[in-house]
Amino acid sequence: MxxxxxxxxxxxxxxxxxxxxxxxxxxxxxxxxxxxxxxxxxxxxxxxxxxxxxxxxxxxxxxxxxxxxxxxxxxxxxxxxxxxxxxxxxxxxxxxxxxxxxxxxxxxxxxxxxxxxxxxxxxxxxRNAGVQGFPTLVVGPNAEGTYTMLTHGYRGADELMPLVAKVLEAHGAAT
Known part of the structure; x- marks a missing residue:
């Protein structure tokens, strides 16, 4: 988006x-x-x-x-x-x-x-997902149609990928 x-x-x-x-x-x-x-x-x-x-x-x-x-x-x-x-x-x-x-x-x-x-x-x-600046990474929508902010501000892949894996795991997706 x-x-x-x-x-x-x-x-x-x-x-x-x-x-x-x-x-x-x-x-x-x-x-x-x-x-x-x-x-x-x-x-x-x-x-x-x-x-x-x-x-x-x-x-x-x-x-x-x-x-x-x-x-x-x-x-x-x-x-x-x-x-x-x-x-x-x-x-x-x-x-x-x-x-x-x-x-x-x-x-x-x-x-x-x-x-x-x-x-x-x-x-x-x-805005409804809480984005107030960039870069921001959000995931969603979930079953309720809402988004979750994963990170705000720049993060290298070494920091970002564990966060992505955690969210995918929480939602039952393969990592």
Whole structure:
């Protein structure tokens, strides 16, 4: 599900917000090795609205659920490591084409009420699961339709996999 880091943001980033985010990205890079293109912070007037990228992932899910995670990874790499503007529909359509999707149908889905509604539902489900920041890993839904937060914040695979195994064991799934 898409959590909605900064959906609906309308104001350009300030020098202070750039400094805070740059610090966060540096910390993520140090912990995980994730590549970042710090030239991002040289942009003037950038409005950091994550809704278009989230809707793009939901649009891909609607077309081909098996492409959802690979597309999410591609969008994140394009934004963080390649400094591409994933707030723009044309950039997102370029990425969808890279995944083998047709541009015009993708753009139509991206702007559709159905995808907007599904994205808002993802945001609401995320909030109801207790997600307040990213990265966060939740599991579910269970038989009652609820989600359980597994971890908040970055964890390496060596820390994360025992938690996943414990949850799977508790739910009677094979590990």
């Amino acid at each position: 898409m959590g909605g880091l900064r959906p609906g943001t309308e104001e350009p980033m300030t020098a202070q917000s750039k400094a805070e985010i740059r610090n966060h990205w540096q910390h993520v890079h140090e912990r995980s090795g994730q590549a970042f293109d710090f030239d991002f912070f040289e942009r003037d007037g950038f409005v950091y609205d994550t809704d278009p990228a989230a809707r793009a992932v939901v649009a891909v899910r609607a077309e081909n659920p098996e492409l959802e995670l690979p597309f999410l990874e591609r969008v994140q790499r394009a934004f963080y490591a390649e400094n591409r503007d994933v707030t723009q529909a044309e950039t997102l359509a370029d990425l969808a084409e890279e995944m083998g999707l047709e541009r015009e149908p993708f753009l139509m889905r991206l702007q559709s009420d159905a995808v907007r509604d599904a994205t808002r539902l993802d945001y609401a489900t995320s």
